[in-house]
Amino acid sequence: MIVCLCHAGNEGDIVRAASEGASALTHLSERLNLGTSCGACRDCAVDCLEKLSQSNRAESLLKASTAQI
């Protein structure tokens, strides 16, 4: 899914950036220029980061709970 029309940034770019340590819009702006022109993509980019963060948190909790069994 395209997230940023101005800089042709998509969800895959955000996933890749997050896997390399991006955890805030400023990181995405630095790496991908997301949100640096019209700014219309900022909320969507932040939503993508939050979903990734929640997904990673849930995965960590699942790993921790199965390790205790």
Ligand code: FES
């Ligand atoms: S849509 Fe991302 S800066 Fe314009």
